[in-house]
Amino acid sequence: MPDDLGEVIVEATRNGTYLKVTAVHVATGIEASAVGPAMEPKAVERLAIAKLRRLIATS
Known part of the structure; x- marks a missing residue:
């Protein structure tokens, strides 16, 4: 888990051959x-966290 972001909750949901990963930044709710x-699964998790980083940087 990325330490520079603080606390991040990660949830993974499988639907057939696809996986949806949602990452939530606890401090901001983003x-x-x-x-x-x-x-x-790790690649999808890395992508979700990278997207979260970009969203936090632009907020």
């Missing part, structure tokens, strides 16, 4: 989601 192949 959330970001990413969808990708269920066979690559």
Whole structure:
């Protein structure tokens, strides 16, 4: 988990061959989601966290 962001809650939901990962920044309530192949859960999680970083940087 990225320490520079503070506390982040990560939730993964599988739907067939796809995985949706949602990352929520606890301090601000900002959330970001990413969808990708269920066979690559860490890659989808990294993408969701990267999107969350961009959203926090622009807020």
